[in-house]
Amino acid sequence: MSDLLIVEGLSVRFSGLTALEDVSFRLNRGEVRAVIGPNGAGKSTLFNAISGYVTPTSGTVHLNGEPLTVLTPHAIAERGIRRTFQNGGLFPALTVLENVLTGLHAQTEGTFFDILFGRRKALDSEAANIARARDLLKLMSMEHMADTPAGDLSGGQQRIVEIVRTVASDPPVLLLDEPAVGLSPVARDQMMDIIRRLAGEKGVGILLIEHAVELVMAVADKILVMAAGKRIAQGTPDEIRQDRAVLEAYLGH
Numbered sequence: 237m238s239d240l241l242i243v244e245g246l247s248v249r250f251s252g253l254t255a256l257e258d259v260s261f262r263l264n265r266g267e268v269r270a271v272i273g274p275n276g277a278g279k280s281t282l283f284n285a286i287s288g289y290v291t292p293t294s295g296t297v298h299l300n301g302e303p304l305t306v307l308t309p310h311a312i313a314e315r316g317i318r319r320t321f322q323n324g325g326l327f328p329a330l331t332v333l334e335n336v337l338t339g340l341h342a343q344t345e346g347t348f349f350d351i352l353f354g355r356r357k358a359l360d361s362e363a364a365n366i367a368r369a370r371d372l373l374k375l376m377s378m379e380h381m382a383d384t385p386a387g388d389l390s391g392g393q394q395r396i397v398e399i400v401r402t403v404a405s406d407p408p409v410l411l412l413d414e415p416a417v418g419l420s421p422v423a424r425d426q427m428m429d430i431i432r433r434l435a436g437e438k439g440v441g442i443l444l445i446e447h448a449v450e451l452v453m454a455v456a457d458k459i460l461v462m463a464a465g466k467r468i469a470q471g472t473p474d475e476i477r478q479d480r481a482v483l484e485a486y487l488g489h
């Protein structure tokens with residue numbers, strides 16, 4: 237079991253509706269695996285099942301050989317599977333650097349004030365954390381924004397800072413559910429560039445749900461295509477481009 241993340245036979249049923257049916261795949265360190273498919277395909281349900289927000293009806297998830305399937309979302313996040321949320325909520329009055337520092341210790345637990353005061357202390361004493369946060373911002377080409385209040389950033393920049401905060405503590409796996417939705421073309425390209433760098437330079441294994449197929453083709457090592465809860469194809473971008481099942485069921489050709 238050398239794979240970082242192994243998902244086997246994962247199914248989720250919601251009172252009669254099969255939202256996810258027998259989905260399997262593997263994710264390695266430093267790999268970007270995109271999940272594509274039309275609305276209702278079960279992509280977000282797949283993420284929810286992996287991260288513990290819904291209980292799978294059957295199937296297993298292993299991280300570094302350890303089973304995760306029965307754990308709480310908090311326990312799963314602690315073991316190293318992190319995700320961003322639509323309204324991830326940066327602290328707008330704190331600087332970009334301070335926001336990233338909140339990700340270094342407090343991850344899923346703690347109230348706003350615990351996190352805030354905990355991080356204020358860190359600013360005084362943890363020079364190493366600050367250096368690390370600056371390095372990460374530099375890697376993400378956001379260093380020049382370090383001292384800007386997060387509330388002053390564009391929507392796309394805020395989303396990037398959220399991702400930087402989420403990976404600050406070096407989680408092995410990152411789940412991103414449509415991180416580029418609503419962004420300008422330039423910001424979308426920047427987002428994809430950052431995803432590639434996180435995988436390539438930090439070795440993060442990334443699962444990426446993305447609607448824009450052309451973005452996925454440029455960023456993903458492997459693509460998992462879903463429709464109506466099932467995996468209908470899986471392969472490299474080139475393989476997926478030529479897959480008849482994908483062309484028929486998803487791209488509508």
Ligand code: ADP
Nearest residue numbers: 250253255273274275276277278279280281282
């Ligand atoms: P996608 O993210 O690919 O658009 P979802 O995973 O959100 O698809 O949804 C898959 C199917 O499961 C849809 O039919 C959706 O309505 C249903 N679904 C998702 N979450 C729930 C839930 N908590 N309760 C009932 N049905 C759900």
Ligand code: MG
Nearest residue numbers: 279280281413
């Ligand atoms: Mg979704």
